[in-house]
Amino acid sequence: MPPAPDGTGAVLLRRGALYGAVTDLRVDAGRITAIGRGLPAPPGVEAVDLDGRVVLPGLWDAHVHFDQWTLARRRLDLGPATSAAQAAALVAQRLRTAPPEPGTVLVGHGFRDALWPDAPHRTVLDAVTGPVPVVLVAADLHCCWLNSAAAARYGLADHPTGLVRERDWMPIMTDVRRVPAHLLDRWAADAGRAAAARGAVGIVDFEAPWQLDAWAARVAGGTDALRVVASVWPEALDGPDGPIARGLRSGDVVPGTGGLLTMGPLKVVTDGSLNTRTAYCHDPYPAPGAGVDPGAPGTHGVLLVPPEELVPLLRRAAAHGLDAAVHAIGDEANALVLDAFAAADLAAAGRSARVEHAQLLRAVDPARFAALGVVASVQPAHVLDDRDVADRLWAGRTARAFAYRTLLDAGVTLALGSDAPVAPLDPWITIAAAVHRSGDDRPPWHPEQEIPLPVALAASTGPDGPITVGRRADLVVTDLDPAAVPAATLRAMPVAGTLLGGRWTHRAGI
Numbered sequence: 417m418p419p420a421p422d423g424t425g426a427v428l429l430r431r432g433a434l435y436g437a438v439t440d441l442r443v444d445a446g447r448i449t450a451i452g453r454g455l456p457a458p459p460g461v462e463a464v465d466l467d468g469r470v471v472l473p474g475l476w477d478a479h480v481h482f483d484q485w486t487l488a489r490r491r492l493d494l495g496p497a498t499s500a501a502q503a504a505a506l507v508a509q510r511l512r513t514a515p516p517e518p519g520t521v522l523v524g525h526g527f528r529d530a531l532w533p534d535a536p537h538r539t540v541l542d543a544v545t546g547p548v549p550v551v552l553v554a555a556d557l558h559c560c561w562l563n564s565a566a567a568a569r570y571g572l573a574d575h576p577t578g579l580v581r582e583r584d585w586m587p588i589m590t591d592v593r594r595v596p597a598h599l600l601d602r603w604a605a606d607a608g609r610a611a612a613a614r615g616a617v618g619i620v621d622f623e624a625p626w627q628l629d630a631w632a633a634r635v636a637g638g639t640d641a642l643r644v645v646a647s648v649w650p651e652a653l654d655g656p657d658g659p660i661a662r663g664l665r666s667g668d669v670v671p672g673t674g675g676l677l678t679m680g681p682l683k684v685v686t687d688g689s690l691n692t693r694t695a696y697c698h699d700p701y702p703a704p705g706a707g708v709d710p711g712a713p714g715t716h717g718v719l720l721v722p723p724e725e726l727v728p729l730l731r732r733a734a735a736h737g738l739d740a741a742v743h744a745i746g747d748e749a750n751a752l753v754l755d756a757f758a759a760a761d762l763a764a765a766g767r768s769a770r771v772e773h774a775q776l777l778r779a780v781d782p783a784r785f786a787a788l789g790v791v792a793s794v795q796p797a798h799v800l801d802d803r804d805v806a807d808r809l810w811a812g813r814t815a816r817a818f819a820y821r822t823l824l825d826a827g828v829t830l831a832l833g834s835d836a837p838v839a840p841l842d843p844w845i846t847i848a849a850a851v852h853r854s855g856d857d858r859p860p861w862h863p864e865q866e867i868p869l870p871v872a873l874a875a876s877t878g879p880d881g882p883i884t885v886g887r888r889a890d891l892v893v894t895d896l897d898p899a900a901v902p903a904a905t906l907r908a909m910p911v912a913g914t915l916l917g918g919r920w921t922h923r924a925g926i
């Protein structure tokens with residue numbers, strides 16, 4: 417199957433609500449060619465009556481680990497577990513109902529142990545698993561919980577707890593990701609269609625170390641529901657097939673992909689995460705409590721890439737035409753990354769800079785984001801998932817945590833994402849969390865940091881901007897007006913249609 421080009425046909429969307437006014441939109445060969453009332457529909461034009469449904473720019477997810485999301489969608493979901501014992505019970509149930517193929521590993525995903533009353537330990541799992549190797553991946557992807565059979569499989573038979581963190585966990589993550597390519601590609605196509613059904617038209621993929629060629633092969637094989645911007649990690653930067661050797665610059669569209677695949681930024685991870693207490697912070701974490709490994713390195717978190725390594729790396733990448741997207745969660749990590757951006761002066765090289773996550777910031781740093789033109793790439797669903805952990809681990813500092821309104825007021829450009837699989841790849845969950853910082857019945861968490869819906873939508877619009885004549889016809893049609901529904905409805909916004917370059921990638925009821 418050849419790569420899907422932008423739609424070649426003509427579509428007339430009749431009676432859509434566009435920025436508050438009911439109008440028609442005409443699309444030809446992938447672009448919007450006319451906006452106005454009563455546009456004609458000559459023969460050969462597919463006319464679709466939207467009956468007043470809302471038309472919005474197609475939605476982007478600015479931070480995704482797509483293969484991990486693809487796999488997580490199929491793994492045992494540990495999100496509901498509120499204790500180690502409950503997680504073990506979910507494992508036991510899965511082993512009874514859908515055991516893994518003999519010789520393969522049962523993989524669970526999404527446990528959050530920071531507030532559990534009991535400690536995750538290999539013996540808790542051993543009691544229900546016997547000899548079946550089990551790897552449970554934490555929601556924040558920074559550690560895993562192994563039973564003894566899995567520990568033995570990965571050469572960690574003597575591991576004291578089975579809770580394996582950060583660099584020690586990386587090779588295990590690589591192993592559990594090892595799914596036959598044809599299967600992973602098929603599952604990825606499914607995941608792409610599911611995202612399109614939620615109104616997504618594009619993602620920035622931060623899957624390590626570099627997925628550009630895998631995506632090119634997928635597109636060639638007919639996977640065409642999303643535009644993909646593929647980042648590169650430092651370990652793939654200099655290889656013989658890396659972007660530098662191939663002269664690929666950020667923003668280059670990969671030939672033969674029908675405009676679906678673009679070279680992305682260099683991704684660098686400078687610290688850990690909040691849940692794992694590895695986010696690098698100015699103030700120390702409180703003393704470890706129940707369920708927390710007292711051996712977690714460093715009471716301030718970990719700094720994985722210090723400025724003296726980061727600055728030359730950013731400079732070299734920029735000299736080769738690569739933008740930068742740098743992961744920083746703790747306030748000290750963010751401060752150091754901003755220092756590095758200032759020193760590397762990417763703007764002088766014509767390259768852009770983003771901080772991924774920017775979860776805790778010193779009071780002085782939003783203004784520095786703005787002054788340096790650094791985009792804050794943030795994941796509002798983390799507010800819902802991490803509010804209790806933040807209250808405990810960042811007690812006294814939460815006014816500076818997930819501070820989207822502060823960033824906005826300082827003049828910083830926001831880009832919204834999910835960090836899937838940490839949160840689902842669903843732009844409406846992301847948008848709803850940004851405008852209403854509660855995912856349950858509780859009052860919103862730091863409601864002063866909520867951002868207006870139009871801002872959240874604009875920060876989910878990706879590179880194409882507002883809907884105008886001449887723009888690529890990446891559009892989403894919603895059954896309800898996002899501005900007129902409560903947060904719970906916004907989260908589950910019914911999507912009637914998604915157009916990618918004028919081609920329907922999702923259609924339901926129109």
Ligand SMILES: [Zn+2]
Pocket residue numbers: 479480481622835
């Ligand atoms: Zn991420």
